[in-house]
Amino acid sequence: MYNKGISKAVINRLPRYHRYLGMLMDKGVVRISSAGLSRQMNVTASQIRQDLNLFGGFGQQGYGYNVAHLYDEIGKILGLDREYHLIVIGAGRLARAVGSYVGFQKRGFNVEAFFDRDPRKHLDDFDDSIKVYPLDSLAGYLKDHKTDIAVIAVPSDAAKQLVPILDKGGVKGIWNFARTDLQVPDHMTVQSVYLSESLMQLSYKINH
Amino acid sequence: MYNKGISKAVINRLPRYHRYLGMLMDKGVVRISSAGLSRQMNVTASQIRQDLNLFGGFGQQGYGYNVAHLYDEIGKILGLDREYHLIVIGAGRLARAVGSYVGFQKRGFNVEAFFDRDPRKHLDDFDDSIKVYPLDSLAGYLKDHKTDIAVIAVPSDAAKQLVPILDKGGVKGIWNFARTDLQVPDHMTVQSVYLSESLMQLSYKINH
Numbered sequence: 001m002y003n004k005g006i007s008k009a010v011i012n013r014l015p016r017y018h019r020y021l022g023m024l025m026d027k028g029v030v031r032i033s034s035a036g037l038s039r040q041m042n043v044t045a046s047q048i049r050q051d052l053n054l055f056g057g058f059g060q061q062g063y064g065y066n067v068a069h070l071y072d073e074i075g076k077i078l079g080l081d082r083e084y085h086l087i088v089i090g091a092g093r094l095a096r097a098v099g100s101y102v103g104f105q106k107r108g109f110n111v112e113a114f115f116d117r118d119p120r121k122h123l124d125d126f127d128d129s130i131k132v133y134p135l136d137s138l139a140g141y142l143k144d145h146k147t148d149i150a151v152i153a154v155p156s157d158a159a160k161q162l163v164p165i166l167d168k169g170g171v172k173g174i175w176n177f178a179r180t181d182l183q184v185p186d187h188m189t190v191q192s193v194y195l196s197e198s199l200m201q202l203s204y205k206i207n208h
Numbered sequence: 209m210y211n212k213g214i215s216k217a218v219i220n221r222l223p224r225y226h227r228y229l230g231m232l233m234d235k236g237v238v239r240i241s242s243a244g245l246s247r248q249m250n251v252t253a254s255q256i257r258q259d260l261n262l263f264g265g266f267g268q269q270g271y272g273y274n275v276a277h278l279y280d281e282i283g284k285i286l287g288l289d290r291e292y293h294l295i296v297i298g299a300g301r302l303a304r305a306v307g308s309y310v311g312f313q314k315r316g317f318n319v320e321a322f323f324d325r326d327p328r329k330h331l332d333d334f335d336d337s338i339k340v341y342p343l344d345s346l347a348g349y350l351k352d353h354k355t356d357i358a359v360i361a362v363p364s365d366a367a368k369q370l371v372p373i374l375d376k377g378g379v380k381g382i383w384n385f386a387r388t389d390l391q392v393p394d395h396m397t398v399q400s401v402y403l404s405e406s407l408m409q410l411s412y413k414i415n416h
Contacts, residue, residue, distance in 0.1 A: 011409060012405075012409065014408070015405035015409060016405060019387065019405070042389075078412045079408075079411035080411065084411065093304065093308050094305045096301065098305075098403070100301050101403060106404070109407065148414065149414070173411070175406070175407060189414055191413065193406050194224075195306070197227070198383070198399055199310065200223035201220065201223060201399050202381050202398075203286055203288065203292065203317075203381070204222065206287060206292075206380045206397055207290075
């Protein structure tokens with residue numbers, strides 16, 4: 001519904017709008033002007049109006065934006081008004097950290113299983129309903145459990161081999177933490193977090 | 209030396225060049241043309257030549273790029289030819305995961321201490337020389353230990369309060385995992401990893 005003609009840059013800004021609106025709600029702010037939001041976010045007011053107009057505006061001349069309403073609307077645009085079934089592939093430090101970050105802090109994103117070559121790995125604070133399954137049981141699991149998102153936190157080579165299995169199993173999106181650019185078919189989507197590249201950007205900035 | 213007139217977009221691409229060149233070296237590839245690199249990376253050959261020319265080229269007409277040489281040169285540009293003293297603030301799941309990711313996989317980035325409100329937290333596989341110190345000892349620690357980079361993996365409010373302490377303690381760069389935009393003075397730099405926003409971008413893409 002919303003995707004036509006919306007640039008990647010705008011889409012990348014939406015979660016940030018959502019974050020700031022959430023903070024304003026926490027502070028009890030009921031409404032805010034594009035100018036007010038602009039001061040908070042270091043984005044120009046016209047940029048904000050432009051971005052939000054793409055989604056039908058939500059603002060009223062002279063009134064500004066209703067914070068809670070805008071927060072909800074952007075949440076809907078971002079797909080935060082539904083539930084997601086998640087699995088985490090890998091049960092190492094990073095996999096467990098990301099899995100529990102999502103499982104305990106992100107409403108609607110339900111972590112339901114981990115997969116690892118070594119299913120004896122410990123999940124720390126997850127309750128017993130969430131287990132580490134052997135990696136070779138992944139295809140079978142996906143047959144029986146509708147899964148929307150797979151978090152990948154395994155080495156690069158292993159990560160690439162997972163894509164066809166996830167595709168066949170009906171997984172729609174991959175949240176990739178492996179240090180590789182995963183190629184996925186058009187009906188799938190991948191969002192990567194490259195920790196190593198982020199650290200290199202920091203070291204570059206420190207030195208220049 | 210290199211920073212004049214180099215766009216953020218180029219700087220963001222450099223770690224990716226570095227990653228691909230590293231993979232080529234692992235495969236034993238000695239030299240590659242911009243066209244060859246372009247096929248690997250889904251970046252146009254002219255883009256690659258343009259980017260690398262900013263740093264004096266490194267390529268030779270007809271020969272292409274010497275993979276190992278280019279890898280080293282880009283590494284130097286990224287500041288990977290020196291050592292960094294790191295501390296991690298926070299000793300929760302994500303802090304430990306990021307700390308051990310850096311400590312065990314990133315040569316030159318030396319994780320030397322963790323800080324947490326609860327110094328009894330466990331560091332899993334770090335050797336005994338690396339401890340969790342109480343957060344209120346941070347300023348004192350920085351007086352005695354030259355520290356280049358602080359990884360921040362604590363809640364947003366706590367994160368903001370750390371900046372002046374880190375600045376006073378001579379920390380040059382912050383690798384921020386807190387869900388907030390940290391404001392730092394001009395002589396400091398911050399690189400943020402917003403896991404939550406990345407996940408929202410994924411859910412957006414899944415739904416459109």
